[in-house]
Amino acid sequence: MNWAKPLLVVAALYNIVIGAGSLFGPGAPVETRVVGLLVLCFGIVYAVVSRDVERFRPVLWAGVLGKLGVVALMGPEVASGVQPPAVGWILAGDALFMLAFLAILLGKGRYSTA
Template identity: 60%
Template structure:
């Protein structure tokens, strides 16, 4: 497995764990549970991208926009103390994956399937 496939596989696992955790911990039908479901679904997208980077590379733009948007919306709340400090660690992971996705999009080598 090459480096970028490993990064995308890790992003998939990261999203599946965080999304699944939110779904399990939240009230049924709550906004937190719905958000968890969407986060987990992005994990599936990253797994598909890891399988065939060359084919699915453009889909990573959704990840860049989604993760950057979440960071922009939640970072001020973490900084003000309105959200738990643990959320800051999640946002840090999101920032690292956003940077990785940009590197794959802009300078990737076009790796095919695993």
């Protein structure tokens, strides 16, 4: 699975960008900034896992649970119009990354770090 490392790098950048946007958004309430900080930290975790996928891949269970939880909690709010449609795109990305993380976790064989 030589796709695991680049995928994790993209996941890291995705979380860092979204997290930083929430953390440093002008006028963002403290709750939004705390969530942004946690999202950014998950991005750092994905970057670490990308450095040695075989060694750190069990850590991705936290990413699976986190992304599943975010989609489950916020999906209905997007569907009902409480959250803006742009949040739906972010949740779609989270769902795709969650599926990719599951493929890494449940897949067989070694993972390329090159």
